[in-house]
Structure formats: C-alpha cells, structure tokens
Amino acid sequence: AQTVTQSQPEMSVQEAETVTLSCTYDTSESDYYLFWYKQPPSRQMILVIRQEAYKQQNATENRFSVNFQKAAKSFSLKISDSQLGDAAMYFCAYNGNKLVFGAGTILRVKS
C-alpha cells in the first residue's frame, strides 16, 4: 500500500523568509501524481501545487515550488517570501489510483 510521510509536525518561518516542508512517499508504481494541499483555520482544503511523476521539471506556482526527487521518493514544498496568510496546515498527497494523504505539517508565520 502507498504511504505518505510528513516528518515535520510543525514548522515556523519569519515573514518574508523561505521555508521548506518535507514529504516522502512509498510506492512501487512509476506513474502517479503528487499534490500539496493547504488547510487554513477555515478547514477548507485548497490545492497549492501539483506534480506529475513523469515530468522531470519541478512544478512552480508563484511563490510555491517543489523539489521532486523521484528516485528518492521525495516531494518537498518551498514557500518563498512567506506571508501571514500562508499560515495553515499543509498536506502532501499521493495519487496512484487513489489519493493518499500525509499527516500534515502546521506552518506558523511570525511577523
């Protein structure tokens, strides 16, 4: 069975600085998709970024980018120029034939 591990239960970052959230996964499949979802206090799950496993180029969405290392089964999220509105729980998720979530990382942003 596929598993997703987020080893950092909680992270803190100063406003305007950069932070990286870690994610590793376990799978025997070669074709799959990876996602980062943001869950603010409102509980709404918001898609942040998506990576297709067959693409070598790392996905980027404005201040959010990923470091996808397929051989290492690693999928980290980098947030640049952190803002107060980035404070939330972040979930890494793997989709082979069903969506599997990690346990989440709480990100706190200090002003």
Add this chain to the structure above:
Amino acid sequence: NAGVTQTPKFQVLKTGQSMTLQCAQDMNHNSMYWYRQDPGMGLRLIYYSASEGTTDKGEVPNGYNVSRLNKREFSLRLESAAPSQTSVYFCASSDMRTRQETQYFGPGTRLLVL
C-alpha cells in the same frame, strides 16, 4: 459557481442516532468522494463514486453508507452513530477518476458523537 457544498456545517449526535451528510457539486464532475479527518492524521477515504450509479468502499467504510443520488449529489449516512465516528467529514469531487485528477473539496462537516 459554488464548487462543492456540504450540509450541515456542524452536528451533535447521541450514540445510536442516525444522520445523513449532504454534498453537492456544480462543476459537472463525474467522481465524488467522502473523507474523514481525525487529529494527527491526514484525510482517509471512506467511500467514493467514480460515476453516477456506482459506489465503492475506500479505506475506512465500516459504519457508513453512501448514495450517489445523481451526478451532482453524493450523501453519506451514519445508521447508528458511535463516538469513534466523531470527526470532520469532507466531500470532494473531480473531473474523472484517473491519476490526473485534482480533487476539489467542500468546507467540511464537523460531527460530534456523544
């Protein structure tokens, strides 16, 4: 365009009571899903419906039933609620049930079973 909506937002039940959580999407998506979220854990799949007229079990289906009423609506029923079903429930939808799918989530229903 409301996306995915869920009702109610919050509910308190007594052990043994039944209730139905409602979910609707207006994105014309084929696939719909029900998840539960417990503290310290990510979302876990309860049931899903790949298309209208079909439903399948997910990771944690025990104690739940679902109905895909039409393409827009997918309900989750607790026949006899138990304290272990205290959780936050999310409905999601996606355009097709393939690996490319991006799932879009509703705002969640917080359920407390006493």
